[in-house]
Amino acid sequence: MIGFISYLVNGISLGSVYAIIALGxxxxxxxxxxxxxxxxDVIMIGAFVVFSxxxxxxxxxxxxxLISVVVCTVxxxxxxxxxxxxxxxxxxxxxLITAIGVSYFLQNVALLIYGANTKSFTSVVTMEPxxxxxxxLVISGETIVxxxxxxxxxxxxxxxIKYSKSGRAMLAVSEDSGAAQxxxxxxxxxxxxxxxxxxxxxxxxxxxxxxxxxxxTPYTGSMPGIKAFVAAVFxxxxxxxxxxxxxxLLGVIEILGRAYISSQLSDAIVFAVLIVVLLVKPTGxxxxxxxxxx
Amino acid sequence: MKKALSLLLVGAMTLSLAACGSSSSDSAxxxxxxxxxxxxxxxxxxxxxxxxGATFKIGGIGPLTGSAAxxxxxxxxxxxxxxxxxxxxxxxxxxxxxxxxxxxENDAERSVxxxxxxxxWGMQVLMGTVTSTxxxxxxENTQADNMFQITPSGTAVECIQYPNAYRMCFSDPNQGxxxxxxxxxxxxxxxxxxxxxxxxxxxxxxxEAFAEEAANQGLEIVSAEAFTADNNTDFSVQVQKAKDAGAxxxxxxxxxxxxxxxxxxxNSQGYEPIFFGCDGMDGILAVxxxxxxLAEDLMYLAPFVASSEDEQVQSFVSAxxxxxxxxxxxxxxxxxxxIYVIKAALxxxxxxxxxxxxxxxxxxxxxxxxxTYSGVTGKDITWGEDGEPNKAPLVxxxxxxxxxxx
Numbered sequence: 032m033i034g035f036i037s038y039l040v041n042g043i044s045l046g047s048v049y050a051i052i053a054l055g056x057x058x059x060x061x062x063x064x065x066x067x068x069x070x071x072d073v074i075m076i077g078a079f080v081v082f083s084x085x086x087x088x089x090x091x092x093x094x095x096x097l098i099s100v101v102v103c104t105v106x107x108x109x110x111x112x113x114x115x116x117x118x119x120x121x122x123x124x125x126x127l128i129t130a131i132g133v134s135y136f137l138q139n140v141a142l143l144i145y146g147a148n149t150k151s152f153t154s155v156v157t158m159e160p161x162x163x164x165x166x167x168l169v170i171s172g173e174t175i176v177x178x179x180x181x182x183x184x185x186x187x188x189x190x191x192i193k194y195s196k197s198g199r200a201m202l203a204v205s206e207d208s209g210a211a212q213x214x215x216x217x218x219x220x221x222x223x224x225x226x227x228x229x230x231x232x233x234x235x236x237x238x239x240x241x242x243x244x245x246x247x248t249p250y251t252g253s254m255p256g257i258k259a260f261v262a263a264v265f266x267x268x269x270x271x272x273x274x275x276x277x278x279x280l281l282g283v284i285e286i287l288g289r290a291y292i293s294s295q296l297s298d299a300i301v302f303a304v305l306i307v308v309l310l311v312k313p314t315g316x317x318x319x320x321x322x323x324x325x
Numbered sequence: 326m327k328k329a330l331s332l333l334l335v336g337a338m339t340l341s342l343a344a345c346g347s348s349s350s351d352s353a354x355x356x357x358x359x360x361x362x363x364x365x366x367x368x369x370x371x372x373x374x375x376x377x378g379a380t381f382k383i384g385g386i387g388p389l390t391g392s393a394a395x396x397x398x399x400x401x402x403x404x405x406x407x408x409x410x411x412x413x414x415x416x417x418x419x420x421x422x423x424x425x426x427x428x429x430e431n432d433a434e435r436s437v438x439x440x441x442x443x444x445x446w447g448m449q450v451l452m453g454t455v456t457s458t459x460x461x462x463x464x465e466n467t468q469a470d471n472m473f474q475i476t477p478s479g480t481a482v483e484c485i486q487y488p489n490a491y492r493m494c495f496s497d498p499n500q501g502x503x504x505x506x507x508x509x510x511x512x513x514x515x516x517x518x519x520x521x522x523x524x525x526x527x528x529x530x531x532x533e534a535f536a537e538e539a540a541n542q543g544l545e546i547v548s549a550e551a552f553t554a555d556n557n558t559d560f561s562v563q564v565q566k567a568k569d570a571g572a573x574x575x576x577x578x579x580x581x582x583x584x585x586x587x588x589x590x591x592n593s594q595g596y597e598p599i600f601f602g603c604d605g606m607d608g609i610l611a612v613x614x615x616x617x618x619l620a621e622d623l624m625y626l627a628p629f630v631a632s633s634e635d636e637q638v639q640s641f642v643s644a645x646x647x648x649x650x651x652x653x654x655x656x657x658x659x660x661x662x663x664i665y666v667i668k669a670a671l672x673x674x675x676x677x678x679x680x681x682x683x684x685x686x687x688x689x690x691x692x693x694x695x696x697t698y699s700g701v702t703g704k705d706i707t708w709g710e711d712g713e714p715n716k717a718p719l720v721x722x723x724x725x726x727x728x729x730x731x
Contacts (some may be wrong), residue, residue, distance in 0.1 A: 039559040086614045139390075147394035149582045151615035160593060161668060171593045244558035246586050250392050254555055289562045295523045295551040 033167045036289045039283065043241060046282020047181035051236040052259030053261040053266070054188060055229035061205045062225045063267035065123070068130040069110060071256015072137035075249060077103045077234030078142060082152055082190060092155035099234040107230025108223050116219070134253070140250035140271035152241035173243045180239060184232060185275045192271070197224055205269065215283050224265035258285075260299075265305055267318025274317055327596075339363035379678035381407070381417055383446035383667060385426035386439045386463065387455030393431035395608075396656045397510030400455045400477055401426045406644050419669045420678050424664075433462035448472075449682055450671075450689070452663050455656065457481035457497075457526050464490050472684040473715045475666055477659035481526040485712040486493065489686050490713055491693060493659045493666065493702065497527055500603045500626055507626075508574065509542025510584030513599055516547045518572030520563045520587060520705035521715065523551035523682045531578035531603055549570050557583050560590045566605050577602040581609035588619040604628055607635060607655045612719045617726040624722045628702040629638040630730055634665065638701045655702070662700035 049132060052074060052275025061065045075180050077099045085095035114133050118126045187204025192198035200221045201209040212218050240255055258281060288300035308316065334514055374507045375600050385404055387397030392394075408424040416422055424448055429436035430594070436459030443451070451467055451474040454460040460479030467474040468487040474485050475491040482499070485492045508514060517539065522528035532549070539546055548570035550563040564587065575591070575598045576582055584606055591597070599622070606625035610617055641661055645653040673692030676685055697707045703716035721728045 034565065037565060038562060041559070041565075045559055045561075078644075082614070099456070142390065144347055147390075147392065149395075150583070151585055153614060153616075162595070169594050215396070215408060232388070244586060244590050246558065247583060247584075248392065251558075254558075286559070286562055289556075292565070294563060295553060296487040298553065 033164050034290075036291065037168050038286050040168075040170055042283035042286035043170075044177050044281060044282070045286060046262075046279035047177045047237060048240045048243065048255065048278075049259045049262045050181050050275045050278025051184060051232055051239065052255060053278045054265040054271060055232045055236070056260050056263040056266055057271060057274040058188075058201075058225050058229050058265075060263070061216055061271075062201050063115070063222050064132060065115065065126045065227070066227075066237065066260070067115075067129070068135035068256070068260075069137060070229065071104055071138075071252035071254075071259070072109075072134050072141075073107060073230050073233040073252070073272055074193075074237040075141060075247075076106060076137060077143060077237030077250030078247055078251060079237050080151055080234070081262075082247055085155065086150075086153050092320065096155065096235070099238065100231045102173060102282065103230040103234035103237075104227045107226040107233070110230075111223055111226040138249045140252070145249065147248065149246050152208075152245040154242040154245060155238055156242050171243075173239070178241045178245060180235065181275070181278075184235070186273070189240050189271055197221065200223060216293065223321045261301070261305055265308060267315030269319070270315070270317045272316035273315055280316075341554065345540045355691065357374055366488060373534060373589075377531075380423045381671065381676075381678050382423045382425070382447045383664070384440075384443035384446070384451050386429050386436055386453035386459070387422065387424075387426070387432040387452070389428040390431040391432075393456055397428065397455050399451075399572070399656035399686070400660040402649050403660035403662050404452060404477075406648060407661045410669055411664070417668050418481070418676065421603050429459050431456050434461045435459075435467060436463050443578050444470070447683060449678070449680075449685055450667050451475075452477065452660065454479060457484055459525075460484040465704075471686045473664050473667075473686040474668070477663040478656050483526075488690060488710070488712070490712050491666070491708055492714060493630060493663045494655075494714075495604065495626075495716075495718065496713060497530030497535035499713070500718075501531040502575065504531070504578075504603060505535045505538035505542055505544065507718075508576075508601060509539070509544055513624075514572075514574035514600070516545050516570070516572045517574045517576055518548040518550075518566065518567030518570055518598070519546060519562070519576045519578070520552065521548050521577075522554065522557070522583070524553040524555070525579070525585045527605070528579045531632065535576060535578065539680070550702060552583070558585060559585060560587050561594075563587075564590045564594055564596060567598070568594060572598055574599040574601055577606070579603075580605040581607070581612065584609055584623075585612050585615055585619070588623070589616075592619055596687060598650065599624070601625065604655055607728075610726065611652070611654070615722070620723050621726070622722060622724070624720060624731070625634065626718050627655060627721045627728070628716075628719065629653075629655040630719065630721055630728055632727065635701070637699070641701045658701045662698070662702050665700055666696065666698055669698055 055070050061264050080102045081095045084090045084098050085092050110133055114129050118129060134270055154173060156176045161170045169293035192201055195260045200216045203216050204218055204221045208218050233234040262273050262277040262281040266273030266279055284304055285301050292300060339730045387400045388394050391398045408422055427439035427442055438453050451472055455478050457479045461481060461483045464484060464487060468489055468644060468704050471489055473489055477493045480494055480725050482496055483640055493677035500705050519532055521532040525718055536546060541702045548567045550566050607627050609620050610717050642653060670689040670692045674688035676688055693708050705717045706714050710716055720731045722731050
């Protein structure tokens with residue numbers, strides 16, 4: 032029983048990281064209608080910035096995270112401005128390929144700067160782990176911080192979209208960008224804002240990911256990025272609560288599958304569940320039913 | 326804009342050429358790209374060709390980019406040191422040696438492409454490939470061409486399944502067996518948990534041999550959990566299972582990158598078994614920013630200890646440090662020895678560069694039976710017909726943040 036709870040806690044912790052990353056995917060998809068496959072690599076850049084500032088230059092973690100958020104926000108807006116905006120009216124496929132290109136570009140830039148050697152990331156969380164049931168159940172400080180951060184971000188983001196003017200502009204653009212433009216919403220700046228928020232979240236996700244799993248290479252972001260994309264699809268891409276639920280579920284299924292079915296097949300189980308969900312509900316758990324216009 | 330860019334590129338190229346002209350040890354700067362690398366080695370060799378006429382052309386293949394780049398770079402650097410030493414001492418049988426190292430990104434298909442590129446260049450002997458999976462693909466080609474091949478670090482059994490192929494390091498099964506023997510004979514533990522990478526032939530190969538020998542030694546494997554290359558950051562489940570099974574020793578047949586995560590996870594779960602690993606652990610202390618106290622008391626099989634007082638090791642380590650500014654790992658050491666083994670085989674065969682690839686291979690394989698080599702990864706190493714080296718394994722333990730021979 033304690034084993035099960037422990038697995039569950041680990042699953043929620045992993046899922047929370049997926050959820051934060053998935054929020055970035057889902058926002059960009061909902062508003063710009065594009066899959067930003069470079070998102071995972073922005074996470075990696077965010078983690079490297081913290082690594083350089085905190086472990087390298089000895090700045091306090093809070094300052095390091097703030098710098099990382101700023102760097103990633105600027106980076107996200109730059110990527111959008113340089114790589115995606117000129118392709119706004121090009122085919123979906125062209126944008127997708129560009130995103131993959133940006134992803135490789137970021138990986139290789141990091142490879143050039145930091146080299147291929149694995150760096151050990153010092154956790155920014157200093158909280159002591161909670162030990163329950165005579166040490167049989169250990170909940171690490173990272174887990175607690177990750178889960179809380181994920182919930183705060185989720186609630187904050189939902190409130191922002193619902194109540195703020197720019198948030199409502201985002202909603203309008205995601206409904207119908209043409210109509211939103213006619214009503215006086217600046218579509219370009221709304222999309223830029225989306226990328227800024229998504230990338231700021233990526234910086235936070237990067238720090239939390241590397242605090243929980245303290246290894247950092249230029250490829251750190253790619254696999255969690257793909258998993259988070261799956262989580263976003265799982266929960267219904269374009270939906271913010273969907274990304275949250277999808278992320279948590281994915282993490283829990285992955286860990287429980289690894290614990291009780293097979294440690295080798297955990298990915299296979301995750302993707303099998305995804306296939307089943309998509310067969311039953313093609314738009315994901317919370318996805319909107321969109322009538323295909325002919 | 327375009328003009329400025331092309332000027333910049335021309336400038337960079339001239340600089341790299343100038344750098345290699347001045348000193349040969351600079352020719353393999355750690356981060357230089359493959360393209361640059363081939364230009365540099367060719368230009369160094371252009372000079373030597375004038376003086377002696379013919380040269381031996383040794384090719385190398387390994388990952389210089391991608392996630393395994395650290396191994397390929399180490400092999401390239403280690404081999405370059407041996408090549409420079411040999412050339413400075415008058416070459417092999419009086420002929421200078423050319424070395425050309427190509428990137429394969431740890432990908433089997435690219436590795437075969439790299440092999441073909443090297444053949445076009447005129448390679449006569451192959452030192453490679455660095456990693457197992459590409460090596461298994463390339464050995465099919467060297468066998469078809471009957472080219473002499475020695476892999477510095479390809480540990481899978483199939484890497485050297487043909488008579489033309491040799492190995493410098495231990496094979497996977499060999500490491501698994503030796504580890505189990507060591508644990509059993511020294512009575513380190515009775516109950517053992519294993520975590521291994523099921524997507525990697527190196528890791529699963531060691532695990533299988535380990536499990537077999539552990540049974541002979543009367544050791545009990547209480548938990549065996551796998552992970553895969555796509556799933557190698559979260560070890561909470563595997564560690565917890567080992568902990569719940571009450572294993573006294575955790576056997577970790579995988580690379581230090583994952584090991585640093587497993588050690589951190591054990592620490593956060595408050596699990597303190599004896600940690601035992603294989604040669605992939607070599608390098609864990611060099612992980613940037615790694616809390617070395619986590620690795621305290623970790624034991625592993627290592628073919629090479631940079632802190633060893635052996636004269637050959639010391640001269641290699643100081644040459645490597647002078648050239649690349651870091652301590653060589655076992656990959657660099659294996660590569661260094663591999664080049665000298667090629668030299669020994671060429672000398673034993675009295676080979677000349679005008680021999681065909683196939684004749685060279687036949688002469689060298691015949692000579693290998695007689696070769697007894699002492700280098701930085703072992704003393705009095707001999708090779709059997711199967712291409713496996715006979716050498717004693719070394720067990721090291723991390724004590725106060727330093728790897729010490731046991």
